[in-house]
Amino acid sequence: ARWRGLTMSSGTPNDLSPSFQPLGAAEASRLLAAAERAAGFAYVPFSRFPVGAALLLANGEVVGGCNVEDGTYDLTAHAERVALWKAVSEGHRDFRAIAVWAGATPLHHVTPCGSCRQALLQWLPPEAPVVWLDGVLGEPVQTPLSALLPEQFRFNPPG
Ligand code: THU
Numbered sequence: 001a002r003w004r005g006l007t008m009s010s011g012t013p014n015d016l017s018p019s020f021q022p023l024g025a026a027e028a029s030r031l032l033a034a035a036e037r038a039a040g041f042a043y044v045p046f047s048r049f050p051v052g053a054a055l056l057l058a059n060g061e062v063v064g065g066c067n068v069e070d071g072t073y074d075l076t077a078h079a080e081r082v083a084l085w086k087a088v089s090e091g092h093r094d095f096r097a098i099a100v101w102a103g104a105t106p107l108h109h110v111t112p113c114g115s116c117r118q119a120l121l122q123w124l125p126p127e128a129p130v131v132w133l134d135g136v137l138g139e140p141v142q143t144p145l146s147a148l149l150p151e152q153f154r155f156n157p158p159g
């Protein structure tokens with residue numbers, strides 16, 4: 001299952017992204033813990049499925065986000081994009097990694113959804129580690145962002 005990323009213990013780049021530089025195990029665990037704390041603020045009366053995200057900025061700061069559901073359902077904001085746009089709207093431009101947390105059982109085995117992957121690739125380097133908790137292995141894994149969304153859309157303005 002190497003394509004899913006790296007276990008915290010293995011520490012060797014996988015075949016898809018030979019230049020992938022995962023966070024250290026302690027740093028990854030800290031980021032995941034920040035995502036778990038952010039999930040504590042989730043507003044989820046409809047799904048009852050709290051999600052938290054934590055963005056690691058280049059300056060070492062961490063910006064958290066949680067899902068905020070809406071009665072229309074489709075206006076629901078995802079944790080990852082809340083964290084991203086909080087940070088961007090405060091002037092941050094340099095991002096190193098993101099962690100996402102939705103619980104600690106196989107039922108809560110989550111990675112960012114497709115739309116969040118696209119939004120993250122607008123701002124994070126393609127090789128940025130995405131830290132998530134493998135609910136089946138029961139341990140954090142790291143995946144390079146671009147491996148989660150090959151051939152992402154890029155806007156190349158004409159002229
Ligand atoms: N959710 C996120 O916050 N991030 C994702 O990328 C996937 C889905 C939230 C939206 C909704 O509140 C709940 O998870 C169930 O779909």
Ligand code: ZN
Nearest residue numbers: 078112113116
């Ligand atoms: Zn999403």
